Amino acid sequence: MQELTYALSDGIAVAKRNVLKITRVPDLLVSVLISPIMFVLLFGYVFGSSIDIPGGSYREFLIGGTFALTLTFGATFTGAGLADDMQKGIIDRFRSLPMSRSAVVVGRTASDMIYNALSLGIMALTGLLVGWRIHTDVVSAAAGFGLLLLFAYAISWIMAYVGLTVSSVEVVNNASFMVIFPLTFVANTFVPAENLPGPLRIFAEWNPVSAVTQAARELFGNIPPGTPEQTVWPLQNPVLYTLLWVAIIIAVFAPLATRRYTRRR
Amino acid sequence: MTTPLHPPDRSPVPGTGIQARGLVKQYGEVTALDGLDLDVPEGTVLGLLGPNGAGKTTAVSILTTLTEPDAGTATIAGADLRSDPTSVRKRIGLSGQYAAVDEQLTGHENLEMIGRLYRLGGKTAKRRARELLERFHLEDAADRAVKTYSGGMRRRLDLAGALVAEPPVLFLDEPTTGLDPRSRTDLWDVIRELVDRGRTLLLTTQYMEEADQLADDIVVIDHGREIARGTADELKTLVGGERIEISLDPNASVEDATMILGRFAVDTPHVEGRSLTVPVSGGAATLTQALRALDTAGVHLRDVGLRRPTLDDVFLSLTGQTAGAAQESDRSDDHELLEVA
DSSP states (O other): OHHHHHHHHHHHHHHHHHHHHHHHOHHHHHHHHHHHHHHHHHIIIIITTTOOBTTBOHHHHHHHHHHHHHHHHHTHHHHHHHHHHHHHTHHHHHHHSSSOTTHHHHHHHHHHHHHHHHHHHHHHHHHHHTTOOOOSOHHHHHHHHHHHHHHHHHHHHHHHHHHHHHOOHHHHHHHHHHHHHHHHHSSTTTSOGGGSOHHHHHHHHHOHHHHHHHHHHHHHTOSOTTOOOOOSHHHHSHHHHHHHHHHHHHHHHHHHHHHHHHOOO | OOOOSSOOOOOOOTTOOEEEEEEEEEETTEEEEEEEEEEEOTTOEEEEEOOTTSSHHHHHHHHTTSSOOSEEEEEETTEETTTOHHHHHHHEEEEOSSOOSOSSSBHHHHHHHHHHHTTOOHHHHHHHHHHHHHHTTOGGGTTSBGGGSOHHHHHHHHHHHHTTTOOSEEEEESTTTTOOHHHHHHHHHHHHHHHHTTOEEEEEESOHHHHHHHOSEEEEEETTEEEEEEOHHHHHHHTOOOEEEEEEOTTSOHHHHHHHHHTTOSSOOEEETTEEEEEOSSHHHHHHHHHHHHHHTTOOEEEEEEEOOOHHHHHHHHHSSOHHHHHHHHHHHHHHHHHHO
């Protein structure tokens, strides 16, 4: 119990430092907050203007996918931050302190949650400006935002593991690009999964990014009328399927990342 | 340069020594440490001296729980390194070769964070941060981002970071490498003050003068192995003791001078033209007597001096290269080692 309290208070100290760092580098802050706006505007206008959905708005359909895509990409921030700390030697300082062994990663993923929330808030505002609307109630909307953030939090733990393993910011960025790009595009983010050919379709249907996108669309009421019923279980139960993935990812990667941090080379 | 907050207290904290036996660390093909024993009695300073790539940093990272040794045991301030690393961490402070402070944060924020991570509590952490900034003459820069600090200021802040929880055992890994002479002597003053407070200190350095100035005992290592140990004086004696060097006035008799100085010599005097080198013992007292005898006999001198070997001479004779040369040739190896690590 005391260990948990320590892990929490140490994690807060580390998270506080990370947040301070974000505010100290305003150009970094601006760039991480501008890219979500860019994503919403680009996808909304480039794709959203050229594709028509009878009886619905493709731009509204796109927003859920854009949220999921941007937040998944945003997790790279976690890996890059930890890799930077490794390079600068401050991780060695932390490791020589009698602090909780999980605090550095707990603190990092927690502070990145704040960044993700900021990024999601800005995307939502931009979305509202370009015509996106929530057609359900407050509770569903809150659940939608919460689920998106939770999913981003889980992906952060994967990237934390990557960041502590490769220990160079550039490698983190390149490696995550290679994984996150297919993960977010071979999904229902921009087109319905059933439109994809063969194996891609199966991948997209079981892809957790598809599930979180589908869940967000349902919770915000952005499913165009006349959309055929989903035929696969993950997309029929997107909230449950997303939560399942979140649980599995954290259960696997939290111990892995902590072990990586603790590992005495 | 430092003003002690409390009167110096030289009494060592009991049970805070360091004992290491048979430390071995292999990185692939490279043997970083090859069976190193270290003993630092409580309240003393051990200088671990060697060129880059000799294994100094590896030794420090093992003893500070950052690296697991392949073989060997160590006890730090009574805590066993292998079975109880958490207790070790509670009793040590580490200041590394590259200042491990956060560039974007201010000096105060850096120290406060470390204080919180030592679980001093917010209020105490803030107070300690202020105290340390004052003691290390950084109070004017306290609220500036560290990226605006000079190299010497960063090192001082890093050292302050190691002292936040007043640990009884300190590890300083090349604390002055890369600093200008002025910052170096400033930092030496700070380190001396720490030692005056009875702390146990393991200091690595590639500067002979630094070990000479700060360390009670010196262990010279090369290729992960100890090649000599002793006090600075003992090491200097190892490569030859002190000698009187005399240059005679043109009118003085070489024979007379040789005969008189022969009485003080501990070994055969060496004569070259009008210059004499006479191995002696007894330092300045012997020199005074010898000069008096020469003066009484009317032997006039042009120049005289008592020469002792420097640690550079020691290093040269032990490793067959100067520390500087070793540093140049081993630099690339050291980088590879870090990559592997």
